[in-house]
Amino acid sequence: MANPEPSVEDALAMFRSIEEHFPSGSLGNDKWYILALVAITSGGHPEFAANLYSHLISRPDLASTHARQGLIRRLREALVKLVSVVGVPKPLEAVFCIAEVEKEEDKDYSFSRETWSSGEANRVRGRQWLDQIYRANHAATQRTLAAHKDFEWLSEEITYGLYLSDHSILDGVDTELVVLSGIMMQNLRRETGWHLRGIRRIGVSQENVERIQQCIELVAAFCGLSLTKVPRVADIEHEV
Template sequence: MATLEPSSDDAIRLFKSVEKLFPSQSLGSDKWYLLALAAIASGGHPEFAADLYLHLISKPEFNTPDARQKLMRRLREALVKLVSVVGVPKPLEAVFCIAEVEKEEDKDFSFSRENWSSGEANRLRGRQWLDQIYRANHAATQRTLSAHKDFEWLSEEITYGLYLSDHTILDGVDTELVVLSGIMMQNLRRETGWHLRGTRRIGVSQVDVEVVQQCIERIATFCGLHLTRVPRVKDIEHEV
Protein backbone atom coordinates (compact mmCIF):
# COMPACT_ATOMS: atom_id res chain seq x y z
CA MET A 1 0.00 0.00 0.00
CA ALA A 2 1.36 3.39 -1.01
CA THR A 3 2.37 5.79 1.73
CA LEU A 4 0.67 9.17 1.59
CA GLU A 5 2.97 12.07 0.90
CA PRO A 6 3.04 14.70 3.67
CA SER A 7 0.96 17.80 3.03
CA SER A 8 1.62 21.50 3.52
CA ASP A 9 -0.48 21.36 6.69
CA ASP A 10 1.71 18.52 7.96
CA ALA A 11 4.81 20.58 7.21
CA ILE A 12 3.47 23.62 9.06
CA ARG A 13 2.73 21.48 12.11
CA LEU A 14 6.28 20.13 11.91
CA PHE A 15 7.80 23.60 11.69
CA LYS A 16 5.78 24.84 14.65
CA SER A 17 6.89 21.86 16.72
CA VAL A 18 10.55 22.44 15.81
CA GLU A 19 10.22 26.13 16.63
CA LYS A 20 8.82 25.22 20.05
CA LEU A 21 11.51 22.62 20.76
CA PHE A 22 14.50 24.63 19.52
CA PRO A 23 16.59 26.30 22.28
CA SER A 24 15.77 29.86 21.20
CA GLN A 25 16.20 31.31 24.67
CA SER A 26 19.93 30.61 24.56
CA LEU A 27 20.67 30.59 20.81
CA GLY A 28 18.23 33.24 19.61
CA SER A 29 14.83 33.22 17.94
CA ASP A 30 16.29 33.82 14.46
CA LYS A 31 18.01 30.44 14.11
CA TRP A 32 15.45 27.65 14.33
CA TYR A 33 14.19 28.26 10.81
CA LEU A 34 17.71 27.91 9.35
CA LEU A 35 17.88 24.40 10.82
CA ALA A 36 14.37 23.65 9.56
CA LEU A 37 15.15 24.88 6.05
CA ALA A 38 18.44 22.99 5.78
CA ALA A 39 16.96 19.77 7.14
CA ILE A 40 13.76 19.77 5.11
CA ALA A 41 15.66 20.47 1.88
CA SER A 42 18.35 17.89 2.66
CA GLY A 43 15.67 15.37 3.56
CA GLY A 44 14.23 15.33 0.06
CA HIS A 45 11.33 17.74 0.57
CA PRO A 46 12.63 21.10 -0.65
CA GLU A 47 9.12 22.00 -1.78
CA PHE A 48 8.19 22.65 1.84
CA ALA A 49 10.67 25.53 1.91
CA ALA A 50 7.81 27.58 0.48
CA ASP A 51 5.56 26.61 3.40
CA LEU A 52 8.29 27.52 5.87
CA TYR A 53 8.70 30.90 4.17
CA LEU A 54 4.95 31.58 4.24
CA HIS A 55 4.79 30.55 7.90
CA LEU A 56 7.61 32.94 8.74
CA ILE A 57 6.24 35.96 6.88
CA SER A 58 2.91 35.55 8.65
CA LYS A 59 4.69 36.61 11.84
CA PRO A 60 4.50 40.24 13.01
CA GLU A 61 8.28 40.71 12.84
CA PHE A 62 8.19 40.13 9.09
CA ASN A 63 5.25 42.38 8.22
CA THR A 64 7.19 44.83 6.02
CA PRO A 65 8.95 44.32 2.68
CA ASP A 66 12.26 45.37 4.25
CA ALA A 67 11.97 42.74 6.99
CA ARG A 68 10.99 40.10 4.45
CA GLN A 69 13.94 40.97 2.24
CA LYS A 70 16.30 40.63 5.20
CA LEU A 71 14.70 37.27 6.02
CA MET A 72 15.14 36.14 2.43
CA ARG A 73 18.84 37.03 2.53
CA ARG A 74 19.23 34.74 5.53
CA LEU A 75 17.22 31.91 3.98
CA ARG A 76 19.06 32.21 0.68
CA GLU A 77 22.46 32.24 2.38
CA ALA A 78 21.51 29.11 4.33
CA LEU A 79 20.68 27.38 1.04
CA VAL A 80 23.91 28.62 -0.58
CA LYS A 81 25.91 27.18 2.33
CA LEU A 82 23.89 23.97 2.16
CA VAL A 83 25.17 23.42 -1.39
CA SER A 84 28.59 22.70 0.13
CA VAL A 85 27.31 19.62 1.97
CA VAL A 86 24.40 18.26 -0.13
CA GLY A 87 25.04 19.57 -3.65
CA VAL A 88 23.07 21.98 -5.83
CA PRO A 89 19.71 20.37 -6.79
CA LYS A 90 17.88 20.30 -3.43
CA PRO A 91 18.82 23.84 -2.33
CA LEU A 92 18.07 25.11 -5.84
CA GLU A 93 14.63 23.50 -5.79
CA ALA A 94 13.96 25.13 -2.42
CA VAL A 95 14.85 28.52 -3.92
CA PHE A 96 12.49 27.95 -6.85
CA CYS A 97 9.67 26.94 -4.51
CA ILE A 98 10.12 30.03 -2.32
CA ALA A 99 10.31 32.24 -5.43
CA GLU A 100 6.92 30.95 -6.54
CA VAL A 101 5.23 32.41 -3.44
CA GLU A 102 7.28 35.61 -3.00
CA LYS A 103 5.53 38.90 -3.60
CA GLU A 104 7.27 41.28 -5.96
CA GLU A 105 7.83 43.95 -3.29
CA ASP A 106 9.47 41.36 -1.00
CA LYS A 107 12.13 40.22 -3.46
CA ASP A 108 15.74 40.89 -2.55
CA PHE A 109 18.05 41.41 -5.52
CA SER A 110 21.36 41.60 -3.65
CA PHE A 111 24.22 39.31 -4.65
CA SER A 112 26.32 38.25 -1.68
CA ARG A 113 29.33 36.87 -3.58
CA GLU A 114 29.48 39.37 -6.40
CA ASN A 115 33.03 40.38 -5.47
CA TRP A 116 34.32 36.97 -4.41
CA SER A 117 37.62 35.79 -5.82
CA SER A 118 39.82 32.79 -5.26
CA GLY A 119 43.36 33.15 -4.03
CA GLU A 120 45.37 33.47 -0.86
CA ALA A 121 42.94 35.73 1.05
CA ASN A 122 40.08 33.34 0.35
CA ARG A 123 42.16 30.30 1.33
CA LEU A 124 43.30 31.97 4.55
CA ARG A 125 39.76 32.94 5.55
CA GLY A 126 38.58 29.41 4.86
CA ARG A 127 41.45 27.89 6.83
CA GLN A 128 40.81 30.16 9.83
CA TRP A 129 37.19 29.04 10.10
CA LEU A 130 38.11 25.43 9.42
CA ASP A 131 40.64 25.62 12.26
CA GLN A 132 37.95 26.84 14.67
CA ILE A 133 35.78 23.83 13.86
CA TYR A 134 38.51 21.16 13.66
CA ARG A 135 41.46 22.52 15.71
CA ALA A 136 44.19 19.90 16.11
CA ASN A 137 41.99 17.19 14.60
CA HIS A 138 42.58 18.65 11.14
CA ALA A 139 46.14 17.31 11.08
CA ALA A 140 44.84 13.74 10.83
CA THR A 141 42.50 14.76 8.00
CA GLN A 142 45.39 16.41 6.16
CA ARG A 143 47.47 13.25 6.47
CA THR A 144 44.65 11.21 4.95
CA LEU A 145 44.17 13.72 2.15
CA SER A 146 47.87 13.99 1.34
CA ALA A 147 47.22 11.35 -1.32
CA HIS A 148 43.95 13.05 -2.34
CA LYS A 149 44.97 16.68 -2.65
CA ASP A 150 41.97 17.67 -4.75
CA PHE A 151 39.81 17.18 -1.68
CA GLU A 152 42.12 19.17 0.58
CA TRP A 153 42.02 22.01 -1.97
CA LEU A 154 38.25 21.70 -2.24
CA SER A 155 37.86 21.90 1.52
CA GLU A 156 40.00 25.00 2.05
CA GLU A 157 39.26 26.97 -1.13
CA ILE A 158 35.63 26.08 -1.81
CA THR A 159 33.80 24.42 1.09
CA TYR A 160 35.29 26.76 3.70
CA GLY A 161 36.75 29.58 1.61
CA LEU A 162 33.78 30.23 -0.68
CA TYR A 163 30.88 28.96 1.40
CA LEU A 164 31.32 28.46 5.12
CA SER A 165 33.76 31.16 6.24
CA ASP A 166 31.63 33.97 4.79
CA HIS A 167 29.78 35.31 7.85
CA THR A 168 28.50 38.57 6.41
CA ILE A 169 24.88 37.33 6.46
CA LEU A 170 24.91 34.26 8.70
CA ASP A 171 27.21 34.09 11.72
CA GLY A 172 29.24 31.11 12.85
CA VAL A 173 26.48 29.45 14.86
CA ASP A 174 24.00 29.97 12.01
CA THR A 175 26.50 28.35 9.66
CA GLU A 176 27.12 25.31 11.83
CA LEU A 177 23.38 24.76 12.29
CA VAL A 178 23.01 24.59 8.51
CA VAL A 179 26.04 22.33 8.06
CA LEU A 180 25.14 19.99 10.92
CA SER A 181 21.56 19.69 9.67
CA GLY A 182 22.60 18.92 6.11
CA ILE A 183 25.17 16.34 7.13
CA MET A 184 23.13 14.64 9.83
CA MET A 185 20.15 14.22 7.48
CA GLN A 186 22.45 12.08 5.32
CA ASN A 187 23.03 9.70 8.26
CA LEU A 188 26.80 10.18 8.06
CA ARG A 189 28.51 8.98 11.22
CA ARG A 190 32.00 10.48 10.86
CA GLU A 191 31.05 13.90 9.51
CA THR A 192 28.11 14.30 11.91
CA GLY A 193 30.51 13.67 14.79
CA TRP A 194 32.87 16.32 13.44
CA HIS A 195 30.13 18.93 13.35
CA LEU A 196 28.55 18.02 16.67
CA ARG A 197 32.04 18.63 18.02
CA GLY A 198 32.48 21.77 15.94
CA THR A 199 29.18 23.21 17.15
CA ARG A 200 30.33 22.66 20.72
CA ARG A 201 33.69 24.25 19.97
CA ILE A 202 32.15 27.53 18.82
CA GLY A 203 30.27 27.89 22.09
CA VAL A 204 26.94 26.07 21.84
CA SER A 205 26.30 24.16 25.08
CA GLN A 206 26.09 20.38 25.25
CA VAL A 207 22.45 20.63 26.34
CA ASP A 208 21.57 22.89 23.40
CA VAL A 209 23.39 20.71 20.87
CA GLU A 210 21.39 17.70 22.07
CA VAL A 211 18.15 19.63 21.55
CA VAL A 212 19.34 20.76 18.11
CA GLN A 213 19.90 17.10 17.24
CA GLN A 214 16.39 16.26 18.43
CA CYS A 215 15.01 18.97 16.13
CA ILE A 216 16.88 17.51 13.16
CA GLU A 217 15.69 14.01 14.05
CA ARG A 218 12.09 15.24 14.17
CA ILE A 219 12.43 16.51 10.61
CA ALA A 220 14.14 13.31 9.52
CA THR A 221 11.20 11.28 10.82
CA PHE A 222 8.83 13.53 8.87
CA CYS A 223 10.92 12.88 5.75
CA GLY A 224 10.82 9.12 6.31
CA LEU A 225 14.52 8.91 7.16
CA HIS A 226 16.12 6.82 9.92
CA LEU A 227 19.26 8.36 11.40
CA THR A 228 20.70 5.12 12.70
CA ARG A 229 24.43 5.81 12.31
CA VAL A 230 24.91 9.24 13.82
CA PRO A 231 26.48 9.77 17.25
CA ARG A 232 25.03 11.99 19.96
CA VAL A 233 26.79 14.97 21.43
CA LYS A 234 27.58 13.02 24.61
CA ASP A 235 29.50 10.55 22.47
CA ILE A 236 31.93 13.20 21.20
CA GLU A 237 32.03 15.42 24.30
CA HIS A 238 35.43 14.08 25.34
CA GLU A 239 36.87 15.45 22.08
CA VAL A 240 35.64 19.01 22.57
Protein backbone atom coordinates in the same frame (compact mmCIF):
# COMPACT_ATOMS: atom_id res chain seq x y z
CA MET B 1 2.48 -0.25 1.82
CA ALA B 2 4.31 3.01 1.14
CA ASN B 3 3.93 5.84 3.58
CA PRO B 4 1.65 8.63 2.33
CA GLU B 5 3.30 11.84 1.16
CA PRO B 6 3.36 14.43 3.95
CA SER B 7 0.89 17.28 3.59
CA VAL B 8 1.32 21.02 4.00
CA GLU B 9 -0.54 20.75 7.30
CA ASP B 10 1.93 18.09 8.44
CA ALA B 11 4.83 20.34 7.49
CA LEU B 12 3.43 23.35 9.33
CA ALA B 13 2.84 21.25 12.45
CA MET B 14 6.43 20.01 12.24
CA PHE B 15 7.77 23.55 11.86
CA ARG B 16 5.82 24.63 14.95
CA SER B 17 7.23 21.68 16.90
CA ILE B 18 10.77 22.66 15.92
CA GLU B 19 10.23 26.26 16.97
CA GLU B 20 8.87 25.12 20.34
CA HIS B 21 11.74 22.70 20.99
CA PHE B 22 14.66 24.69 19.59
CA PRO B 23 16.80 26.46 22.25
CA SER B 24 15.85 29.96 21.09
CA GLY B 25 16.15 31.34 24.61
CA SER B 26 19.92 30.77 24.42
CA LEU B 27 20.63 31.05 20.70
CA GLY B 28 18.06 33.58 19.47
CA ASN B 29 14.69 33.51 17.73
CA ASP B 30 16.16 33.76 14.23
CA LYS B 31 17.88 30.37 14.10
CA TRP B 32 15.25 27.64 14.38
CA TYR B 33 14.00 28.25 10.87
CA ILE B 34 17.54 27.89 9.44
CA LEU B 35 17.60 24.35 10.83
CA ALA B 36 14.07 23.68 9.53
CA LEU B 37 14.85 24.94 6.03
CA VAL B 38 18.10 23.06 5.69
CA ALA B 39 16.82 19.79 7.12
CA ILE B 40 13.60 19.72 5.07
CA THR B 41 15.59 20.51 1.91
CA SER B 42 18.27 17.92 2.64
CA GLY B 43 15.59 15.38 3.50
CA GLY B 44 14.16 15.42 -0.01
CA HIS B 45 11.22 17.80 0.45
CA PRO B 46 12.50 21.20 -0.73
CA GLU B 47 8.98 22.09 -1.87
CA PHE B 48 8.07 22.76 1.77
CA ALA B 49 10.58 25.62 1.84
CA ALA B 50 7.81 27.72 0.30
CA ASN B 51 5.45 26.83 3.16
CA LEU B 52 8.11 27.68 5.73
CA TYR B 53 8.65 31.07 4.07
CA SER B 54 4.91 31.79 3.94
CA HIS B 55 4.57 30.70 7.58
CA LEU B 56 7.34 33.08 8.63
CA ILE B 57 6.13 36.15 6.74
CA SER B 58 2.65 35.81 8.26
CA ARG B 59 4.13 37.13 11.51
CA PRO B 60 3.77 40.78 12.53
CA ASP B 61 7.53 41.30 12.82
CA LEU B 62 7.93 40.28 9.18
CA ALA B 63 5.09 42.39 7.80
CA SER B 64 7.31 44.98 6.11
CA THR B 65 9.15 44.63 2.82
CA HIS B 66 12.42 45.53 4.55
CA ALA B 67 12.00 42.74 7.12
CA ARG B 68 11.07 40.20 4.44
CA GLN B 69 14.10 41.11 2.37
CA GLY B 70 16.27 40.54 5.43
CA LEU B 71 14.61 37.17 5.96
CA ILE B 72 15.12 36.06 2.38
CA ARG B 73 18.79 36.98 2.55
CA ARG B 74 19.17 34.64 5.52
CA LEU B 75 17.18 31.82 3.90
CA ARG B 76 19.05 32.20 0.62
CA GLU B 77 22.44 32.21 2.34
CA ALA B 78 21.53 29.04 4.24
CA LEU B 79 20.69 27.35 0.94
CA VAL B 80 23.88 28.65 -0.68
CA LYS B 81 25.93 27.19 2.17
CA LEU B 82 23.95 23.95 1.96
CA VAL B 83 25.25 23.46 -1.60
CA SER B 84 28.64 22.64 -0.06
CA VAL B 85 27.02 19.79 1.91
CA VAL B 86 24.38 18.24 -0.40
CA GLY B 87 25.10 19.66 -3.86
CA VAL B 88 23.08 22.04 -6.03
CA PRO B 89 19.73 20.41 -7.00
CA LYS B 90 17.88 20.33 -3.66
CA PRO B 91 18.83 23.87 -2.54
CA LEU B 92 18.08 25.18 -6.02
CA GLU B 93 14.63 23.57 -5.95
CA ALA B 94 13.97 25.18 -2.56
CA VAL B 95 14.90 28.58 -4.02
CA PHE B 96 12.52 28.07 -6.94
CA CYS B 97 9.70 27.06 -4.59
CA ILE B 98 10.22 30.12 -2.38
CA ALA B 99 10.36 32.37 -5.47
CA GLU B 100 6.94 31.11 -6.54
CA VAL B 101 5.31 32.58 -3.42
CA GLU B 102 7.38 35.76 -3.02
CA LYS B 103 5.68 39.05 -3.73
CA GLU B 104 7.49 41.24 -6.22
CA GLU B 105 7.97 44.06 -3.70
CA ASP B 106 9.57 41.64 -1.21
CA LYS B 107 12.26 40.34 -3.57
CA ASP B 108 15.86 41.08 -2.68
CA TYR B 109 18.26 41.58 -5.59
CA SER B 110 21.50 41.75 -3.63
CA PHE B 111 24.36 39.41 -4.57
CA SER B 112 26.44 38.38 -1.58
CA ARG B 113 29.44 36.95 -3.45
CA GLU B 114 29.67 39.48 -6.25
CA THR B 115 33.21 40.50 -5.25
CA TRP B 116 34.47 37.02 -4.23
CA SER B 117 37.72 35.82 -5.71
CA SER B 118 39.91 32.79 -5.21
CA GLY B 119 43.47 33.12 -4.00
CA GLU B 120 45.49 33.45 -0.82
CA ALA B 121 43.08 35.71 1.10
CA ASN B 122 40.25 33.28 0.41
CA ARG B 123 42.32 30.29 1.54
CA VAL B 124 43.40 32.07 4.73
CA ARG B 125 39.81 33.00 5.62
CA GLY B 126 38.64 29.46 4.91
CA ARG B 127 41.45 27.91 6.94
CA GLN B 128 40.80 30.19 9.91
CA TRP B 129 37.18 29.02 10.16
CA LEU B 130 38.13 25.42 9.47
CA ASP B 131 40.65 25.59 12.33
CA GLN B 132 37.95 26.81 14.73
CA ILE B 133 35.80 23.79 13.91
CA TYR B 134 38.51 21.11 13.67
CA ARG B 135 41.45 22.44 15.72
CA ALA B 136 44.18 19.77 16.11
CA ASN B 137 41.94 17.10 14.60
CA HIS B 138 42.55 18.55 11.15
CA ALA B 139 46.09 17.15 11.07
CA ALA B 140 44.74 13.60 10.76
CA THR B 141 42.44 14.68 7.93
CA GLN B 142 45.37 16.31 6.13
CA ARG B 143 47.41 13.11 6.41
CA THR B 144 44.59 11.16 4.80
CA LEU B 145 44.09 13.74 2.06
CA ALA B 146 47.80 13.95 1.26
CA ALA B 147 47.08 11.24 -1.32
CA HIS B 148 43.84 12.99 -2.40
CA LYS B 149 44.91 16.60 -2.77
CA ASP B 150 41.90 17.61 -4.87
CA PHE B 151 39.75 17.16 -1.76
CA GLU B 152 42.13 19.12 0.46
CA TRP B 153 42.01 21.98 -2.08
CA LEU B 154 38.22 21.70 -2.31
CA SER B 155 37.88 21.89 1.46
CA GLU B 156 40.06 24.97 2.01
CA GLU B 157 39.38 26.93 -1.18
CA ILE B 158 35.71 26.14 -1.83
CA THR B 159 33.87 24.47 1.07
CA TYR B 160 35.36 26.76 3.70
CA GLY B 161 36.82 29.60 1.62
CA LEU B 162 33.85 30.28 -0.65
CA TYR B 163 30.93 28.97 1.40
CA LEU B 164 31.38 28.45 5.11
CA SER B 165 33.79 31.18 6.23
CA ASP B 166 31.58 33.97 4.84
CA HIS B 167 29.68 35.23 7.90
CA SER B 168 28.42 38.48 6.41
CA ILE B 169 24.79 37.23 6.49
CA LEU B 170 24.80 34.12 8.69
CA ASP B 171 27.03 34.00 11.75
CA GLY B 172 29.14 31.07 12.89
CA VAL B 173 26.36 29.32 14.82
CA ASP B 174 23.97 29.73 11.88
CA THR B 175 26.65 28.25 9.62
CA GLU B 176 27.21 25.21 11.79
CA LEU B 177 23.44 24.70 12.00
CA VAL B 178 23.44 24.49 8.21
CA VAL B 179 26.34 22.06 8.07
CA LEU B 180 25.25 19.86 10.98
CA SER B 181 21.64 19.64 9.77
CA GLY B 182 22.61 18.92 6.17
CA ILE B 183 25.11 16.23 7.12
CA MET B 184 23.02 14.58 9.83
CA MET B 185 20.04 14.25 7.48
CA GLN B 186 22.30 12.09 5.30
CA ASN B 187 22.89 9.71 8.22
CA LEU B 188 26.67 10.13 8.01
CA ARG B 189 28.39 8.93 11.18
CA ARG B 190 31.90 10.36 10.83
CA GLU B 191 30.99 13.81 9.49
CA THR B 192 28.07 14.23 11.90
CA GLY B 193 30.48 13.58 14.77
CA TRP B 194 32.86 16.21 13.42
CA HIS B 195 30.17 18.86 13.39
CA LEU B 196 28.54 17.94 16.68
CA ARG B 197 32.03 18.55 18.01
CA GLY B 198 32.43 21.68 15.89
CA ILE B 199 29.26 23.39 17.08
CA ARG B 200 30.28 22.65 20.66
CA ARG B 201 33.67 24.20 20.00
CA ILE B 202 32.15 27.50 18.91
CA GLY B 203 30.26 27.81 22.17
CA VAL B 204 26.89 26.05 21.91
CA SER B 205 26.23 24.08 25.10
CA GLN B 206 25.94 20.30 25.19
CA GLU B 207 22.31 20.58 26.31
CA ASN B 208 21.45 22.89 23.44
CA VAL B 209 23.23 20.72 20.87
CA GLU B 210 21.19 17.74 22.07
CA ARG B 211 18.01 19.76 21.55
CA ILE B 212 19.22 20.79 18.09
CA GLN B 213 19.79 17.13 17.24
CA GLN B 214 16.28 16.28 18.45
CA CYS B 215 14.89 18.99 16.14
CA ILE B 216 16.77 17.49 13.19
CA GLU B 217 15.33 14.11 14.11
CA LEU B 218 11.82 15.59 13.98
CA VAL B 219 12.44 16.57 10.37
CA ALA B 220 13.97 13.19 9.57
CA ALA B 221 10.87 11.41 10.89
CA PHE B 222 8.69 13.76 8.81
CA CYS B 223 10.76 12.84 5.73
CA GLY B 224 10.58 9.10 6.49
CA LEU B 225 14.29 8.85 7.23
CA SER B 226 15.97 6.86 10.01
CA LEU B 227 19.13 8.39 11.41
CA THR B 228 20.57 5.10 12.63
CA LYS B 229 24.30 5.78 12.22
CA VAL B 230 24.82 9.19 13.77
CA PRO B 231 26.32 9.68 17.24
CA ARG B 232 24.82 11.91 19.90
CA VAL B 233 26.58 14.93 21.29
CA ALA B 234 27.29 13.03 24.53
CA ASP B 235 29.25 10.48 22.50
CA ILE B 236 31.73 13.08 21.23
CA GLU B 237 31.85 15.34 24.30
CA HIS B 238 35.25 13.96 25.36
CA GLU B 239 36.70 15.31 22.09
CA VAL B 240 35.52 18.89 22.59
